[in-house]
Amino acid sequence: MRNEPLLSVSNLTVNLLTAKSAVRPVDGVSYSVRQGECLAIVGESGSGKTVMNFAPLGLMPTGVTTMLSGSVKLEGRELIGLPEAEIQKLRGKSVGFIFQDPMSALNPVRRIGRQIAEMAELHLNMTPKAAEARALELVKLVGISDPAARLRQYPHELSGGLRQRVVIAIALAGEPKLLIADEPTTALDVTVQAQILRLLKDVQKRLNMAMVLITHDMGVVAGAADNIVVMYAARAAERGPVDTVLVNPRHPYTRGLINAIPRREDPVGAEFRGLPGLPPALAAPFKGCAFTPRCDMAVPACSLARPPLEQVDGNVFVACPVVNHGKVAA
Numbered sequence: 155m156r157n158e159p160l161l162s163v164s165n166l167t168v169n170l171l172t173a174k175s176a177v178r179p180v181d182g183v184s185y186s187v188r189q190g191e192c193l194a195i196v197g198e199s200g201s202g203k204t205v206m207n208f209a210p211l212g213l214m215p216t217g218v219t220t221m222l223s224g225s226v227k228l229e230g231r232e233l234i235g236l237p238e239a240e241i242q243k244l245r246g247k248s249v250g251f252i253f254q255d256p257m258s259a260l261n262p263v264r265r266i267g268r269q270i271a272e273m274a275e276l277h278l279n280m281t282p283k284a285a286e287a288r289a290l291e292l293v294k295l296v297g298i299s300d301p302a303a304r305l306r307q308y309p310h311e312l313s314g315g316l317r318q319r320v321v322i323a324i325a326l327a328g329e330p331k332l333l334i335a336d337e338p339t340t341a342l343d344v345t346v347q348a349q350i351l352r353l354l355k356d357v358q359k360r361l362n363m364a365m366v367l368i369t370h371d372m373g374v375v376a377g378a379a380d381n382i383v384v385m386y387a388a389r390a391a392e393r394g395p396v397d398t399v400l401v402n403p404r405h406p407y408t409r410g411l412i413n414a415i416p417r418r419e420d421p422v423g424a425e426f427r428g429l430p431g432l433p434p435a436l437a438a439p440f441k442g443c444a445f446t447p448r449c450d451m452a453v454p455a456c457s458l459a460r461p462p463l464e465q466v467d468g469n470v471f472v473a474c475p476v477v478n479h480g481k482v483a484a
């Protein structure tokens with residue numbers, strides 16, 4: 155059906171078990187992304203952004219037992235419970251990935267051209283010759299100048315920005331319908347970050363892909379994303395259209411993140427307006443809203459029960475009893 159979301163995540167919970175710890179980095183999160191749309195997932199370090207996106211696709215490190223519940227549907231197909239062999243077929247083909255560190259996605263001893271072509275051979279069943287031609291098209295698409303010469307180079311011969319362009323070309327080689335970009339600009343020089351973000355946005359629109367853009371930087375969200383999920387301590391604090399949420403953030407945590415964006419009018423040397431305090435450790439269970447200790451709006455009731463995500467208006471959902479119900483009685 156045309157209007158069905160390409161990716162539909164519903165009440166997703168992820169428990170991770172290692173020899174040393176048991177944590178729940180994702181706790182009942184829901185969102186969806188349609189073809190041609192970009193969803194930003196924002197939140198501080200450790201809030202569960204990476205696990206939420208990669209655990210359902212079988213991309214967790216070894217040594218961790220991953221337990222998933224809820225539902226993750228890609229093109230209507232349920233991923234939770236799908237055998238690993240089936241999930242493996244989707245990786246790189248239906249879903250392309252861009253990881254934070256461009257080097258980790260590249261093989262240091264193989265030429266760029268071969269690495270891109272291999273993905274086209276694997277996922278599109280292309281002959282090596284057709285795949286070479288496709289690799290050339292892809293490096294042009296990602297804005298690499300002198301593409302034929304670049305294809306013969308090795309990753310260490312490229313700058314960080316060029317490497318990330320190659321990583322994007324590799325991610326696009328299987329013609330994915332969904333691109334998941336996990337902090338795609340964090341490892342890059344500030345001057346290059348905006349270029350890479352623009353490139354991602356441009357290819358997403360041109361290829362009419364769905365994109366999930368994971369970031370801890372509210373500054374990259376405006377202009378790049380259609381919708382946003384703000385994560386705090388394994389849960390969604392707020393969700394809605396970017397235009398509405400950035401202009402009128404409801405959850406105190408969303409407001410804090412927006413206030414933390416440096417502004418042009420800030421005097422040089424001005425104190426960083428970051429959010430005071432730290433997010434809670436996930437292993438320590440908390441009864442109420444996890445943001446309570448850092449919240450300037452908190453009332454006693456906030457510590458008693460974890461607030462559900464409730465619709466405030468339009469398509470905006472907020473998990474805050476004070477926003478949703480005023481000064482609730484303790």
Ligand SMILES: Nc1ncnc2c1ncn2[C@@H]1O[C@H](COP(=O)(O)OP(=O)(O)OP(=O)(O)O)[C@@H](O)[C@H]1O
Binds near residue numbers: 170201
């Ligand atoms: N391999 C792992 N083994 C054990 N626990 C893990 C592992 N990976 C993640 N976790 C747990 O899941 C939590 C969320 O991790 P995740 O990587 O999803 O955070 P994030 O929001 O992507 O943070 P960042 O912005 O730093 O990338 C961590 O705080 C940690 O408790």
Ligand SMILES: [Mg+2]
Binds near residue numbers: 203204205336
């Ligand atoms: Mg992460």
